[in-house]
Amino acid sequence: MTKSLEFRTFPAGRDGDAPDASTAGWLEADTLGFLGRRPTPAHAAALAGYLVEDAQALTGVYDTAAPAHSLHADIPVATFASFERPLTVSPGVQLPAHLISSVTVRATHRRRGILRRMMTDDLARAADAGFAVAALTASEASIYRRFGFGTATWVHDLAVDTDSRFALMTLPQGQCSVIDVHDIPGLAPALFDAFHAKQPGSIGRHAQYGDRISGRITEEGDEDRGRRAAVHYSDAGVLDGYVTYRFAGWHSQPHTIEVTDFVATEPNASLALWQYLASIDLTTRVTYSSGPPDDALRWALVDPRVVSVKNVDDRIWLRILDPIVAFAARAYSHDGSVSFRVDDPLGFAAGSFRLTTEAGAGRLERIADAHVDLEMDAWVLGALYLGGADARTASAAGALREFTPSSAATLQRLLASAAPVYANTQF
Numbered sequence: 001m002t003k004s005l006e007f008r009t010f011p012a013g014r015d016g017d018a019p020d021a022s023t024a025g026w027l028e029a030d031t032l033g034f035l036g037r038r039p040t041p042a043h044a045a046a047l048a049g050y051l052v053e054d055a056q057a058l059t060g061v062y063d064t065a066a067p068a069h070s071l072h073a074d075i076p077v078a079t080f081a082s083f084e085r086p087l088t089v090s091p092g093v094q095l096p097a098h099l100i101s102s103v104t105v106r107a108t109h110r111r112r113g114i115l116r117r118m119m120t121d122d123l124a125r126a127a128d129a130g131f132a133v134a135a136l137t138a139s140e141a142s143i144y145r146r147f148g149f150g151t152a153t154w155v156h157d158l159a160v161d162t163d164s165r166f167a168l169m170t171l172p173q174g175q176c177s178v179i180d181v182h183d184i185p186g187l188a189p190a191l192f193d194a195f196h197a198k199q200p201g202s203i204g205r206h207a208q209y210g211d212r213i214s215g216r217i218t219e220e221g222d223e224d225r226g227r228r229a230a231v232h233y234s235d236a237g238v239l240d241g242y243v244t245y246r247f248a249g250w251h252s253q254p255h256t257i258e259v260t261d262f263v264a265t266e267p268n269a270s271l272a273l274w275q276y277l278a279s280i281d282l283t284t285r286v287t288y289s290s291g292p293p294d295d296a297l298r299w300a301l302v303d304p305r306v307v308s309v310k311n312v313d314d315r316i317w318l319r320i321l322d323p324i325v326a327f328a329a330r331a332y333s334h335d336g337s338v339s340f341r342v343d344d345p346l347g348f349a350a351g352s353f354r355l356t357t358e359a360g361a362g363r364l365e366r367i368a369d370a371h372v373d374l375e376m377d378a379w380v381l382g383a384l385y386l387g388g389a390d391a392r393t394a395s396a397a398g399a400l401r402e403f404t405p406s407s408a409a410t411l412q413r414l415l416a417s418a419a420p421v422y423a424n425t426q427f
């Protein structure tokens, strides 16, 4: 670690509409790290507004010994951000989660332990503040296990052929309507919240979301005028879903609609929105990179093979900071008991525990470090917590070590989620 590095954590701030000096330098570094364009003053102002609205805590790492022609000393060589949003741990049950984002280290400073220092400091602050879980979405899957994060939810990158083979077995009820995409930032939050409350694995959305999905401000800071939106009304006239999308262009083969966000509070609304997307003339494919792994669409189609999965991507990575609080928060569908030891080099989840579930509630208690049924690393605990990952598969991979026969199956049964685990939020 270079002695000339200064680590500073500060709240995102503004001077009038513009970012304050620390936030402006941090934003420059963040866009550099993610290979984006330098922000214009207007884009920087918008980004600062979102960060402030989210109450994001920003960390910048400053190199006080940078050579003369380096980027200005106010532009950090590394960035890191954290903020709070609710994680739905069971249908109707939410837990405040410590979200981590904007992790970058400049190419000239990588692999010297800067990420490790930012991460360990930040997780310690989150644990002190009382968070039971931390979460992130990852650009690469090889970085975060070492810090105790495991993949807890997945998405399917879907391609749906919408030529004449696309037909639903039963026509959905209600009606779809094309709306002005500028209305999305106003309409989307309430619909998302209704979806989010019921959906295990879902993470609350940050301030930028409405503008991003509507294309008002893209990652590059411009408006995407190709963005469109449709909503669905139930037979009772209740708004219960929306989709935002864009045409991929006349060069796309086959002509393709790219979905940028899809939220339905009822299964019927989801099928109706798919029916709408499939009805867009001059196009014969719809893609959606954040589809649920267990989509009712396949069941509803006359020919389920019109749906293909191009990729399975990890989405939410979870890190348990306080196992006692985290396991008491979620609901359980089966009664039983199992014990396990967690190896956690950062300490937060380390120890031996017994999980006992009864009548829908669960209790995790520390036990003497003697015999346990199972043993795992902290990242495995994060992966298994919501019930979206299978403990038996983790055991088959050697990630979960079984000392009592069939105890991985017992853990799987106890942690099984009441509904499929899925998150359509990225941060």
Ligand SMILES: CC(C)(COP(=O)(O)OP(=O)(O)OC[C@H]1O[C@@H](n2cnc3c(N)ncnc32)[C@H](O)[C@@H]1OP(=O)(O)O)[C@@H](O)C(=O)NCCC(=O)NCCS
Residues within 6 Å of the ligand: 033, 034, 102, 103, 104, 105, 106, 109, 110, 111, 112, 113, 114, 115, 116, 117, 137, 138, 139, 140, 142, 143, 146
């Ligand atoms: C990923 C990134 C932040 C790593 O920063 P860094 O300061 O080089 O990381 P550190 O030196 O602290 O490395 C800590 C550990 O992670 C490992 N590591 C870091 N980046 C890794 C990567 N991309 N893949 C695999 N391992 C990685 C290091 O080898 C080191 O391992 P060790 O603990 O066994 O020694 C940096 O490469 C980066 O900015 N990448 C581009 C932006 C990005 O993808 N950010 C992540 C967003 S989710």
